Amino acid sequence: MQTDLFIGGKWVPAAGRFDVLDPATGEVIASVADGDETDAIAAVEAAAGAGPAWSATPPRVRAEVLRKAFELMTERASELAHLISLENGKALTDARGEVAYAAEFFRWYAEEAVRGEGTVVTAPSGANRILVVRQPVGVCVLVTPWNFPAAMATRKIGPALAAGCTVILKPASDTPLTALAMAEILAEAGVPAGVVNVLPSRSSGRVVSAMLHDPRVRKVSFTGSTEVGRILLAQAADNVVNTSMELGGNAPFLVFEDADLDSAVDGAMVAKMRNAGEACTAANRFYVHESVAADFASRLATRMAALRVGPGTSPGTEVGPLVNEDTVGKVDGLVRDALAAGAVAATGGARPDGPGYYYPPTVLTGVAPDAAILRKEIFGPVAPIVTFGSEAEAVAMANDTEYGLVAYVYTTDLARGLRVSEAIEAGMIGLNRGLVSDPAAPFGGVKQSGVGREGGHEGMLDYLESKYIAVTW
Numbered sequence: 022m023q024t025d026l027f028i029g030g031k032w033v034p035a036a037g038r039f040d041v042l043d044p045a046t047g048e049v050i051a052s053v054a055d056g057d058e059t060d061a062i063a064a065v066e067a068a069a070g071a072g073p074a075w076s077a078t079p080p081r082v083r084a085e086v087l088r089k090a091f092e093l094m095t096e097r098a099s100e101l102a103h104l105i106s107l108e109n110g111k112a113l114t115d116a117r118g119e120v121a122y123a124a125e126f127f128r129w130y131a132e133e134a135v136r137g138e139g140t141v142v143t144a145p146s147g148a149n150r151i152l153v154v155r156q157p158v159g160v161c162v163l164v165t166p167w168n169f170p171a172a173m174a175t176r177k178i179g180p181a182l183a184a185g186c187t188v189i190l191k192p193a194s195d196t197p198l199t200a201l202a203m204a205e206i207l208a209e210a211g212v213p214a215g216v217v218n219v220l221p222s223r224s225s226g227r228v229v230s231a232m233l234h235d236p237r238v239r240k241v242s243f244t245g246s247t248e249v250g251r252i253l254l255a256q257a258a259d260n261v262v263n264t265s266m267e268l269g270g271n272a273p274f275l276v277f278e279d280a281d282l283d284s285a286v287d288g289a290m291v292a293k294m295r296n297a298g299e300a301c302t303a304a305n306r307f308y309v310h311e312s313v314a315a316d317f318a319s320r321l322a323t324r325m326a327a328l329r330v331g332p333g334t335s336p337g338t339e340v341g342p343l344v345n346e347d348t349v350g351k352v353d354g355l356v357r358d359a360l361a362a363g364a365v366a367a368t369g370g371a372r373p374d375g376p377g378y379y380y381p382p383t384v385l386t387g388v389a390p391d392a393a394i395l396r397k398e399i400f401g402p403v404a405p406i407v408t409f410g411s412e413a414e415a416v417a418m419a420n421d422t423e424y425g426l427v428a429y430v431y432t433t434d435l436a437r438g439l440r441v442s443e444a445i446e447a448g449m450i451g452l453n454r455g456l457v458s459d460p461a462a463p464f465g466g467v468k469q470s471g472v473g474r475e476g477g478h479e480g481m482l483d484y485l486e487s488k489y490i491a492v493t494w
């Protein structure tokens with residue numbers, strides 16, 4: 022497969038290269054071109070050059086290119102899933118789920134591309150018409166994380182291309198291979214040279230900064246940690262670059278006394294264990310009514326303990342290794358800290374010896390309400406459980422965080438479910454559901470979880486500017 026930079030429709034070498042590791046063994050699986058600032062500016066040049074023709078390309082043609090990319094991804098689902106599993110470590114079942122989800126963004130935005138809309142109204146004075154048209158923002162820098170290397174890329178590339186923008190994708194350096202495979206698919210689908218450029222780099226800070234300070238760049242769409250999001254928001258301020266930020270989460274999972282516990286445990290397994298907990302949407306804190314907490318914890322622990330842990334690429338594995346040493350070390354530290362403060366491991370709770378970045382599925386009970394594990398993004402297969410007594414207390418605990426991406430609520434009382442959904446400060450709520458991600462829905466957070474929405478109709482508006490033309494006729 023290609024391992025060079027993809028700029029202006031060509032595979033170009035870089036001055037340096039870097040290694041990609043297999044999280045199951047820590048061994049090198051590939052060496053990839055390491056883009057620098059000069060390469061980044063060459064990519065901006067290519068994207069800016071391709072912009073006018075791409076934005077003038079009929080929406081139907083742009084739509085058909087995206088549709089073809091969806092079909093190619095679907096045809097190659099097995100090989101793409103294997104690649105994701107290899108470089109990210111996730112179990113093949115999770116990787117297959119990601120490919121289907123990722124491809125769906127191309128299909129959805131193929132359908133959206135032809136629904137360009139504007140408005141025309143008469144001004145209140147009656148003197149003129151107010152005509153509003155939508156135009157592509159222009160050259161976009163897309164920065165993606167390692168946890169969904171395909172889906173986080175297509176969730177940005179799909180709407181950007183549908184809107185008529187051109188892009189430079191800077192993938193996470195832990196998982197550049199999937200991004201390069203996507204470049205091959207897009208080129209084969211008919212994306213013209215320069216419309217999509219892919220720039221793996223170990224010097225993310227420097228290359229992204231160089232692009233954000235080039236006046237031809239008009240937007241940055243970032244998915245990753247809140248910490249890096251803050252840096253990019255500050256850099257974007259220099260040239261007043263349009264920003265979309267999909268940042269960290271700290272999702273509460275609320276189980277009320279009237280919840281259907283079977284369904285709550287099923288939902289908890291999805292909300293917690295999709296991608297082994299390495300998801301911004303992962304349930305991070307379980308708040309369970311005191312009357313059902315012991316039952317819920319014991320059922321969840323039984324299900325978690327039964328999961329098969331192993332190399333992501335091995336058939337039958339349900340939980341792969343975490344992505345790298347830093348991530349597994351962080352999870353281990355948070356669990357040790359909670360146990361030292363009095364929490365009890367109902368299952369798991371200790372990092373195994375041996376190679377690979379494995380952490381066992383873990384359920385913690387008796388977690389102190391001020392424990393670090395409830396404040397930080399765990400990003401691993403650990404479910405800390407805290408009890409509550411009243412609805413007001415549950416909502417207050419759920420909102421006691423600077424994050425606001427997603428929350429999960431389990432209750433059979435629909436009025437309560439909707440009341441609590443409205444009271445929780447989050448961009449998304451799973452009401453009696455452990456999964457919210459859907460290419461047709463607006464995904465995104467409030468508070469320090471982000472700015473803007475991806476997916477759905479809103480996702481395309483993030484790549485369009487409204488132009489108002491005052492007309493007299």
Ligand code: NAP
Pocket residue numbers: 164165166167168169173191192193194195222223224225226227229230244245246247249250252253266267268269270300301302398426466470471
């Ligand atoms: P990260 O460390 O913030 O990295 C994300 C991306 O930013 C990577 O491509 C990284 O490149 C790059 N980067 C790092 N430092 C940079 C800098 N100074 N300037 C420019 N780019 C920089 O996040 P991660 O560890 O990959 O991903 C996990 C985080 O993503 C979690 O917080 C998770 O919640 C969040 N996330 C959010 C969503 C959402 O939709 N809200 C979805 C998925 C993940 P390198 O790989 O080279 O460092």
